[in-house]
Amino acid sequence: QGTTLSGRLLLYNALDMTFRQLKLRPNPVRPVIEKLIDYEQFCGIPQAKAQEASQQTQIPEMTVTQLKELIDSGAKDFVLLDVRNPNEYQICQIPGSVLVPLPDIEHGAGVAKVKELLNGHRLIAHCKMGGRSAKALGILKEAGIEGINVKGGITAWSEEVDPSVPQY
Template identity: 85%
Template sequence: GTSWVGKPKIESAKNRIHEINPHCQVDLYETRLSSENALDILKSYDVVVDGTDNFPTRYLVNDACVLLNKPNVYGSIFRFEGQATVFNYEGGPNYRDLYPEPPPPGMVPSCAEGGVLGILPGMIGVIQATETIKIVLGEGTTLSGRLLLYNSLDMTFRELKLRPNPVRPVIEKLIDYEQFCGIPQAKAQEAESKMAIPEMTVQDLKQLLDSGADDFVLLDVRNPNEYEIAKIPGSVLVPLPDIEQGSGVAKVKELMNSHRLIAHCKMGGRSAKALGILKENGIEGTNLKGGITAWSQEIDSSVPQY
């Protein structure tokens, strides 16, 4: 993570590791991982294992691994569920292929707010350790290109296929990730404008679909690889990058054909951004609150979450 425990606890952990395996070298960095030091710290290692708990550090670690060409063994947990995969390995996808943009600030509760099953880090950690050993040994098949989803309540494991996004922006340097994952002061006016965009709940959309109404277009602004993983029936894909570049605006106008517009993404952030751009081009629309994640959680559990 970006914060570190006190030096006595670190030294105690280091000593315990040496008791278990005296041949294990432990390097301590009593500093926050940042855009200024990440490349220097990570460049000496063959594999990076990401067990961080916040979005700025995850994007930082991912981008540093891409720039250094290091495999990134990823794991995350929340409440009773966990995820694991291997990013940036042998041409495979990286973190930005799964999550092109961070969720809006406050959208995802922290572990302190939402809680987490205490043994869950052990389960996901063991999977990460296994993947790391396989990479070091060059044996077996890694999770690269596969997102492993673990549900402790059902004691089930599921897999989702991941592929590199051919239109993702090229990572050329490390950036200010706190700013990237928040709302910069310079964009406060833009954020206020997006907040003025009307919203509807997934229950409202379900009622609309059940009524058989055909006077609206359900626009999905996620990336094509996300659309392959999960989709709301009847949705039409026009990725946000296309809308930002202008070509998608014309396509949306053609799709609408005097119909009203409802837009969604994974959790609501990108669709709000898309609707803001469309609004500037004279196209009004409604944002689906919570996106396809809320649809899966509250309406149709058969739609995969990722």
């Protein structure tokens, strides 16, 4: 391990528990680094988080109990979109849901499939806990498709509506 202090490098050898000090000279060709950069800003993390948060706040949500009431009412004017991965869909599904995985939506093929499925119906989307479906709805919104996110996803469905649905 090493640390620098005013142009010196202090090395610690853990094997024999000794310190060694090396003198460092600045490289005249390189600029002097006086402070560290803001890593999150450099990588664009705050902007990405802000965009994701604003997308999620603009997407309407419904609870799993509201979805259950809608299904029980016999309404046929909606498509229930499941954006989880196929292996997750094999574990459990909400009755009547249609699988279009988020990666397909992100790559564009899923957007066309969703447009085809809707055929004038309204869109309700869910995933495991609500994050991926919100992301999918954000992408679909950019393509001109509005939808409602199921808050808490299939995990909330299992906890609040149908305990026989396995949680994973």
